[in-house]
Amino acid sequence: DAGVIQSPRHEVTEMGQEVTLRCKPISGHDYLFWYRQTMMRGLELLIYFNNNVPIDDSGMPEDRFSAKMPNASFSTLKIQPSEPRDSAVYFCASSLHGGGAYNEQFFGPGTRLTVL
Amino acid sequence: ILNVEQSPQSLHVQEGDSTNFTCSFPSSNFYALHWYRWETAKSPEALFVMTLNGDEKKKGRISATLNTKEGYSYLYIKGSQPEDSATYLCAFRPGGYNKLIFGAGTRLAVHP
Numbered sequence: 001d002a003g004v005i006q007s008p009r010h011e012v013t014e015m016g017q018e019v020t021l022r023c024k025p026i027s028g029h030d031y032l033f034w035y036r037q038t039m040m041r042g043l044e045l046l047i048y049f050n051n052n053v054p055i056d057d058s059g060m061p062e063d064r065f066s067a068k069m070p071n072a073s074f075s076t077l078k079i080q081p082s083e084p085r086d087s088a089v090y091f092c093a094s095s096l097h098g099g100g101a102y103n104e105q106f107f108g109p110g111t112r113l114t115v116l
Numbered sequence: 117i118l119n120v121e122q123s124p125q126s127l128h129v130q131e132g133d134s135t136n137f138t139c140s141f142p143s144s145n146f147y148a149l150h151w152y153r154w155e156t157a158k159s160p161e162a163l164f165v166m167t168l169n170g171d172e173k174k175k176g177r178i179s180a181t182l183n184t185k186e187g188y189s190y191l192y193i194k195g196s197q198p199e200d201s202a203t204y205l206c207a208f209r210p211g212g213y214n215k216l217i218f219g220a221g222t223r224l225a226v227h228p
Contacts, residue, residue, distance in 0.1 A: 004159075031214060033215070042218060042219070042220040042221065043160075043205065043218040043221075044218075045215055045216070045217070045218075048214070048215055050214070055214070056213070056215060091159065091160075095214075103165075103214070104150065104162035104165055105150075105162070105216065106162075107159035107160045107161070108159060109158070109159050110159060
């Protein structure tokens, strides 16, 4: 398996523009997680899905952020409109059988977002 | 708010030194404790998942212990090598949730 795939790897945009980040989880994994990594706050969970259904979005910063998972092999994280403080590395991770304790998460390579 | 604390924030050691760092987490509603290794410009990779009080895990020169009653875990590296340089993250999984709360990490630099 290719692992978790994220695109783009780098995104530079201007304030006010819409940004869409994409993630393909490992085939067969039923949990998908979106994280944001910043120097100030470390690795924070934004939202996670189980079987394509959002379970906990309490980490989503505000209404400008939205995430979808239309099918088991694809998820998007959208920021509209983007702001400079959204600049961060966004990671997607997936795991198998969330009910078990040993469900390690497998991380994608991340998308480095810069909002000018 | 569930707090996961890691110390020290960063550590510089010489090749061959043994080292250890700490992860503190809530002692109530414990389900699992994960350790991840995160090299610069790469993704975090799982090292250990620990669930039982008193558990000890080992992978090569790296080992970890778990005390769920007092809410801490130690990660040990024996005979550090430059390739061990990375940020080591711990993550707490509370019962009833399939989500991980990450600490800020310990950044380890091993100098030849």
